[in-house]
Amino acid sequence: MEPAQEPYPLDVEAIRADFPILDRKVGGDATVPGEDEDDTTPLVYLDNAATSQTPDQVVDTIADYYRSYNSNVHRGIHQLSQEASVAYEEAHDRVAEFVGAAGREEIVFTKNATEAENLVAYAWGLNEIGPGDNVVLTQMEHHASLVTWQQTARKTGAEARFIRVTDDGRLDMDHARELIDEDTAMVSAVHVSNTLGTVNPVAELADLAHDHDALIFVDGAQSVPHMPVDVREFDPDFFAFSGHKMCGPTGIGVLYGKERLLEEMEPYLYGGSMIRKVTFEETQWEDLPWKFEAGTPVIEQGIALHAAIDYLEDVGMERVHEHESLLARYAYDRLSEFDDIEIYGPPGDERAGLVSFNVDGVHAHDLSSILNEHGVAIRAGDHCTQPLHDVLGAAASARASFYVYNTREEIDALVEGVDDARQLFA
Template sequence: MGVQEQYPFDVEAVRDDFPILDRKVGGDPETPGQGEGDDTPLVYLDNAATSHTPDPVVDTIADYYRGYNANVHRGIHQLSQEASVAYEEAHDTVADFVGAAGREEIVFTKNATEAMNLVAYAWGLEELGPGDNVVLTEMEHHSSLVTWQQIGKRTGADVRFVEVTDEGRLDMDHAAALIDDDTEMVSVVHVSNALGTINPIRELADLAHDRDALIFADGAQSVPNRPVDVADLDVDFLAFSSHKMCGPTGIGALYGREALLDSMQPYLYGGDMIRRVSFEDSTWEDLPWKFEAGTPSIAQGIGFAAAIDYLDEIGMDRIESHESLLAEYAHDELSALGGVEIYGPPGDDRGGLVAFNVEGVHAHDLSSILNDYGVAIRAGDHCTQPLHDELGISASARASFYVYNTVSEIDALVEAVGEARDLFA
């Protein structure tokens, strides 16, 4: 049976929902889609940075602007009421998607980075102090690493890092040694955006809770492509972003246990997050609104929910199977080329991405050459500069996959990588 015949759903039918995949590239970037040199089919393999948005989600956003565009929670008129209901129900959709108890446990933020900062400022500045520690990992994205690093500097709390093994996995013996009675928070990426490693969140949650510490999971690379249930993982906080899961940019979500969110003070103040204001003091709205100050990202929130409905229709189990198939195939085919070093676990045990380097070719040069073949990948440190330092490299190339990618696109990637390797030989 060919690899294509193992697809867990009709990939071509999915691709029909993404007109951008029909783009030809290679022309003038000042006039996208119109340049005379636009003749190369696009192979988009930069999904870990951002995914594309299907027509049903675009239509949902357009319907909001064309039909009931109004501010929420502030108007008695019909449009405001319709927008408020849709925006609030979007929280319900997100809550159901990750297994939260209800909308009270879902705060809309502008992205996963803001979700992490919300917890770091609203919880960390109040709870951390000298003698406490926060445990991270060496594979953390800068949005987690830098945030807790700076909170540590402000509070005097120590920031520790679980080491990564030569195979790209967490050293769980080291994790058990670092998480101690002074640990207040364990913050760990669920799926590494550089190594593809799928971290044992539940095991880490058990280690944290055994020491009366909290655990924060960065789900930016896991929630879009596999079933994630906060109860099964037993996490206290989870962050993820719409734009990596077929939704619009400008919105993400923070899951937090209701009791924890209820105990935290907001760190953004203004309209809509208050219950009553006097010249002397203010009181806050109920969850989750006390953390959503000002006019929220209404259209984006509604589009976020539409993206979740789209993914649910495909099925998260099937999306996970599809990404695993593509990741293993890409890992094996790139390995077979020769002269390619791949980072992270084996191909049959990783998330839907492959980071690699080609001998004698800088990652940025490789990305530029692949662009000539219409293949869009990422090159750099992928916001994991300390991890790259540990690996002894300045940058890597990264191909990342999603629901609309195909085996033939990976073949195009491998062929282009081979051409680049030979060019620099």
């Protein structure tokens, strides 16, 4: 008799009902008259680290905006513009509350986390970094961070340094202490690795940076959607994440920045909305955060992000984290049953809710194609971490990533498909 399984910390079936896309069948077209539905299979969506699905509550919020008060913000006296402006400003307040910021002044809406990183690199980095300085990153950085600061260092004559990753997929903190020195201007670190599932000690890195009068930028794209995050606890100077990974829409990212730093920085996009007064000779910038949101901003996306945060907090971020941790352990244990599968990163009980792996003799792209025939959607490739894959000695890897609506049974479907691929390529 098999031991009883640990109960889910949240009501998965009730949550799944909010995501109609999870009822889809894939592998054929059951909507075409005469199409054989036996050729289709239920969707198992395990690509959440790339983009999560969106619940009805958020979709309804988007539809309500366009049906009820679609208008530009901060420009009109009429009622629709006033309603849209209030909703857009309240979205900043909601995000600030969600991550522990002091207020909306510290929350800038961008189109994604990548733009948030570039905003800081252009508005702060190009002005504050110079020859003789260094920028310290980790070997597990997403290209959004690695390429941005690599190129910033190149443009300013600074040196880019990289904290090593240990064999078990963790940061070598002794190496970090060697690299971060009196010439360090910026430390940029991913909070949770999108390839390894490693949860990095960002509070310790922040202390190291600040001890050397350096700043720290934390990439929270894989942490904010999946666990409670309070910027007051680990004291980043800048912090970024994206809406589309946390039940929200595409097209919106968030930059948190300490108010004093944002006040000192010049904007890097110019135009309408971000100005207070313009003459032919000079321009005065608008107050925070609007001075960094040039042109018509991400109105619908910001309002929908508010709804996504409401949804996640109704579920409970602690429960979200517990649920994903349970699934990560289960997936790690199931995949570990095979001797020819290499799993990257820390053990199953010490990682975030994703598992990257390779099957001996099966390319990750081939594996993903076979899994697709089973209705299982995963990511295959380098996951925007090419240098990290070089360190791992792998050209690519397969990645299964989990969210609030995933189940053990879906992981069983993943493992069944992986086993089929093993047999096919044996």
